[in-house]
Amino acid sequence: MNQLKSLIRTIPDFPKPGIEFRDITTLLQDPWGFKRAIDEFVSHYRYSPIDKVVAIESRGFVIGGALAHHLSCGLVMARKKGKLPWMVERQEYQLEYGTDVIEIHKDAIVKDDRCLVVDDLLATGGTCEAACKLVERLQGIVVGCAFVIELPDLGGRARLAKYDQHSLVSFSGH
């Protein structure tokens, strides 16, 4: 996975001083890198029956779209507040300062749908945990949480401990 890691650009002091932002766009725009990342997920989940990939806005849409197509699943968008046009389930979650909200359509998941939740990055795990709660409120089953990048020092893995988790590369030290 070191080859994938080398395709991720680090941008110092973004979005604020002291933060090293891990920029996945350089991996996505590399044909080999993007294919390799998706193929890694596919080989990890190939033998897990999955009905729906739940992709978290908005970089998660790129990963989730490719993965859902390859696994022949449905794709469900977990979106920020007010973006979905139909009836939604809504889950609030904690940010460093204040709260945010994530939504999915009420008909996007049906009882016992086996769902894989996908995002580009696992940091504190707040958004992903909220997406998992939405899946469960609609009586779906979270079969796993998949990320390209994990920042292990931010505690996301512990927060999502009840779910199977899989990430491709890891950056420590923040």
Add this chain to the structure above:
Amino acid sequence: MNQLKSLIRTIPDFPKPGIEFRDITTLLQDPWGFKRAIDEFVSHYRYSPIDKVVAIESRGFVIGGALAHHLSCGLVMARKKGKLPWMVERQEYQLEYGTDVIEIHKDAIVKDDRCLVVDDLLATGGTCEAACKLVERLQGIVVGCAFVIELPDLGGRARLAKYDQHSLVSFSGH
């Protein structure tokens, strides 16, 4: 394509009275529908050499991600203002009232990259035209513009006349 069309939900009076919103989420969450839509694009573009899929935020990310992976291309995100973390090229475009901006990273496209611009919907074509201009400013070549839905009465096809265009389903009357 009537089967695909029947998977698209129409929501009256969204986002404002008199507009019939074509909701693609019902197509995406249907495993057959999503796979069929992507496979239609793949078969259309299979013999066009493509280096980069340029996906327009944010529903375009889902389509573009799946398509780029299947065609073994790089994926470039065309994002709204201020979302990309590195140096960007920026293009303003006209809305019904006011203007908006779309951006891509300066290093996302290199000279002579053959680019397919992808979005979920072709309406007036303003956003897509702006994305095409960004591709050309970075000395890439627009090999085509691909949409799931086309609203032919809004004039997008004429606006993008200099580019090859392909859409899967069409809704007239607006």
